Amino acid sequence: MNQFQYIRPSKQQAAIEAVARDANAKFIAGGTNLVDLMKRGVMAPQKLVDINRLPLAKIEHENGGLRIGALALNSAVADDRQVRERQPLLAQAINAGASAQLRNMATTGGNMLQRTRCPYFYDTALPCNKREPGTGCGALEGINRMHAIFGFSDKCIAVHPSDMSVALVALDATVLVSGPKGDRRIPFADLHRLPGDTPEKDTTLEPGELITAVDVPDGPFTKHVSYYKVRERASYAFALVSAAVALDLDGNTIKAARLAFGGVAHKPWRLQTAEQFLVGKPATEETFRQAAAVAMQGAKAFKHNEYKLKLAPNTLIQTLKNAAAA
C-alpha cells in the first residue's frame, strides 16, 4: 500500500471540501471495497477522508418514502422493519450480496459506488482502460465470462457488481448528493453511466460530491417482489446474472411492474420496455417468457458470455414466477 493521509472530519462541509480540493483524495466509508483496491495497487489515493463521523446513518420514513442515509450499514438496512415492510425487494437484494461480515461493514453509499470486479481491473500487470485509460480493454478479447451483454463499448465491457443497486433502480430511487456547488438529486438510473469512451468514470458524480442519502418512494410493491441471483455458489459470489422484479397484481392481472437486471451491464439495467409490455397482461409463464424476450432486445455476447443470452431471460422468468407467487 502507498503512503496516504487520513482525516476524519465531523462536519459534512469539511469532508466535501477536503475531497473537492484534492484530485487524489477519496471518501472512505466501510472501506470494504476501497481498501481492497488499495492493497492490490489498483487505486492509490493520497488522502482518505473518512466520513464515518458524519450523521448519515439514519433510516427514516417521511414524505411518502424511505430515506436511507449513506452511512446506513447494508445489514442495518436489510434488517430494518420499515424497509422490510415497505420495500422488501431492497432487503432481499442487499442480503443477496457479499457475506454477513461484509454487510456489517458496508454502507449504502459505498455499496452503490463499489467498482467492477473485472479481473483485469484488479491486476495491475494486465491492460485495463478503466484502471489506466488507453492501455486497452483486457477483457474484450480475453476472459469475458462475467462481462456485459448490454450497453458496453469497445473501450470497456465490465459490469457493475452491486446487488442493492439493481433493486434501487427498479424501485425508482433517487440519490441525494451534496457537493462543492451545493445539493442535488440524481435519479438512481442516472447515477451510473455507460462506459463509452471514458470507462474510468463509473458514475455521474462530480469531484467532491458526497452521497448523503437515497430516497425510495413508497409504492404498491410490498408483496409480489423477488430478487433472484444466479451465482456459482450458494452465497458469497457475485452474480452471473440477477433480476429484480416487483409486481402490482390485481387478481392475476399485472397492474404495474418494475424490472431490472444485474450482472449484464456497466450499470444496473432497468427494463422499462418489458415493464410496459407486462401491464394489463395475465401473470402467466407465457407472459413472462414474452416479457423476457422483450427484455433481451439488443443484447450481444462475447466469446465466453454467450450463456448470458439464455441465462438472463431465464432468470427473469424465474424471478417473475417467484414474484407472482410471493
Place this chain on the structure above:
Amino acid sequence: MKPQDKHIGGTLNRVDGHLKVTGAATYSAEYELPGMSYAVLVGSTIAKGRIKSIDARAAERAPGVLAVITHFNSPKVPGFTPTGKDPSQPQTVGGRLKVFHDDLVRFNDQPIAVVVADTLERARFAARLVKAEYAAEKHETDMSAGLKQAFVPTQAKKNPKSPVADYVRGTADAYKTGTRRLEAEYIIPTEVHHPMELQSIIAHWEAPDRLTLYDKTQGTLATRRDFAKEWNLPEENVKVIATFVGGAFGNALHSWPHESAAIIAAKKVNRPVKLVLTREQMTTMVGYRPHTWQKIGMSASADGKITAITHEATGQTSSYEEFTESTVQQTRMMYESPNVNTRYRLAALDVSTPIWMRGPGEATGAFALESAMDEMAYLLNLDPLEFRLRNYTDKDPENGKPWSSKFLKECYQMGAERIGWNKRQLKPGSLRDGEWLVGYGMGVGTFGAHRGSSKANVRLLPNGTVVLQSAVTDIGPGTGTAMTQIAADALGLPPDKIRFEWGNSQFAQAPTQGGSAIVNTVGPAVQEACMAMKEKLRTMAGASNAAFASARKEEVVFADTYLTLNGNPGARASYADLLKQTDGGFVTVESKPNGENNQKYSMYSFSVHFAEVRVNPLTGEVRVSKLVSCADAGTIVNQKTAGNQMKGGAVGGIGMALMEAAVMDDRFGRYVTKDLADYHVPVQADAPAVDVLFVNQPDPHVNALGTKGIGEIAIIGVAPAIANAVFNATGKRIRELPITPDKLV
C-alpha cells in the same frame, strides 16, 4: 483391559483443539524472533523470456528496506549447481526452480526479486517500486497446444514398470471393436489448493552453517533434506519446525521458490526473515491440481460385463519439472475386465509446476472412469449400482493378488440405503421437487493403503506422563489425536497421560504427511514403541523385584506414580526409582511394513459416494441436497476426526464438481482468478450435512492396527457422483468440470 479403556475406535476430542480455537496454536508465520525482518516477493509479469534489467533503486531507497535481492546480486546458493551449459537451455526434467539464479522467466508471476524490510508494510510498499524490463519470448500456456506435444514421462521411459508407464491387460484399445461401446473425453481444469493458512516461512541462520526454518510443510524431514542439499549442509544443521499447519491439501508436499527465497534473504540481511505469500501468489507459486485431459473408451456385453476399458490421460506440467500422478490407476484395478489399457502423458507448458492436490491423480482419474461407468450403465439401461456389482472384483485384476481386505460391497449397500437409491429413476429428468429437477448419482474411489517405515521415540516422566515424539506433521486430520489414542491403548493409560509431540525435524524419523499413509505408518511405530518401553521398564523393575522379572509385559500396569502388575497390586516399582536408572525408559523404535504381506496382497482403501442434487431447469443452478460417503478404510481410530476427514473431502468434491477452476488468459499466460472472490470454493450453504458411514473392519495385513487410510478416498469419486446425479436430473452429461450454471442453461 476394561472395554471403556479402549480409545482406538472412540471419539477422543482433538488434543490440540483447545489451542486451535483459542488462537494459542502457533503457526509458522506467528513466531516472533529478535531482529525479525519481512520479505515480499516480486513476480514476473511475462510468462517466458529473459529479464533484461531490474531497477531496484527506488525500492532500495524506500524507508526501512534492508535489501532487494535479484539474480543480479543474490548470494550464491551452493546447491544451485551450474549446469555447465548455456543457461538458456533449461533441462526438461530439471529440478525445482532455482530462484534468483538466472535471467530466465519460465512462468508468469515467477519470483524475480525479493524485498526485505523492517516491517511487512514497508516491504510490501517497496516491492511495488521494483521495475523489471524483459525480452519476452512467445510462451505457450494453452492446454490444447500442449496436448499436441504430449510426451511420455521420463520416469516411464526409464522404467516400463513405473506406475505412469503404459499398461496393457489383454488387448489394447479392444473397446473399439465392441458393439456396446462409448468413447468420451473428460476435462478437469487447473484447481488450486487454497488452504486457509497462507504459505509461510521464517528462515533463521543461527550460525553461518546452521539454519532453522519455521515452515509450512507437510514433511519436516523432506524440507530439511531439500534445504540442507541446497546449502550444502549436513542435515543435522538444518532444523525444521512445523507444529501447526493450517491445511495444505498437498501444496506443502514440495519445496518451493518462496522457501529458497526466504533462506537466501536471511543469508543476505543476516537477520531472521519472515515471508508469507499473498493469496494471489498461492495460485502461482505453490502448485495446483494440473489441468488434465482424459479419454475413456469402454465396451460391455449385453449382460452388463465390461469387456474393455482404455483410459488415456494427459496432465499439465511445467517446462522445467516433470510432475506425474496416478491418474489412470483406478482404471487398472477397480473393475473386472479382460482388456484394460492405460496411457499417461504430460504436456509441458510455460507455467509453474503442479503438485498433488487431495485425492490427487486418482480423484482426477475417477472423474473420468466413474462418469464413463455411469454413461455405460445408461447405455445398457442398467442401474449404475447394479452395473458396478456385475463388474465387482474379488481379487486385484491388475496383478491377480487377493485384496488385503475389501468391503466395498458393504459400502454400496449401506450408502444406497442411506441416500434412498431406490427412489432413483433410470430415465433422466423423471423426478422433481417443485420446479427443481432431482437426480441421484454415485462415484467410487480407491487409494493405495500405503505404509512406509517410521520411527517413534517414547519416554516416561516421573509424574507418570508418557511423552512421544515424531517428526510427522499434523496438517489437520488429527494425527496427534490418533497417535495419542494408539499410545493410550498400548500403555493402558488415559489419553491425558500421553503427550504426543510432532512437527519437528529433530524428533523421531517419520514420513511426510500425505498419501493417506500416516496412521498406517506412524501408528504402528507408536504402538511398538510403547510396547517396547513397557517391556524395558518391566525389565528395569525386574532387576530388583522378582514379581516384575517373571511377569509378561502385558501384565504391566501404569499407576499414578508407580508401575504395578495386573492381579498383583503388591508389586510396585516407583517411577522415581525407575527413572533414577540411566535413561528413564527412553525407547526409540523403528517400524517397517511387512514385506511378505506386501508381496502377497493388494492393499487399497475404498469409498463410494452417493449424491442427490437439485437442478433449476431455468437457471442451471445445482444444489447438492444430500451426500452420503461410505468408506472401507480398515479400523477407524477416531470416529470424530475420521468423520471430519470424510466430510472435508466431500465438501472438496463439491468444489471440484461445481465451482473450482483457475482460469488463465493465455495471451498473457496469467491467471485471472487469483483471489477467493474469483476462485470459488464451497461455502457452508453449498454443503449439505454429509452423511458418513464406515465399515470399520480391520485390515489384517497392512499393519497391526488394521488401518488403511482415509484422507484421499474422502474426495475420490465425489465429483463424478455429483456429475452423474446432474445427468440423472437433467439428461445433460457434463464432461468438463466445473458444472457451472452456464453449462446447463
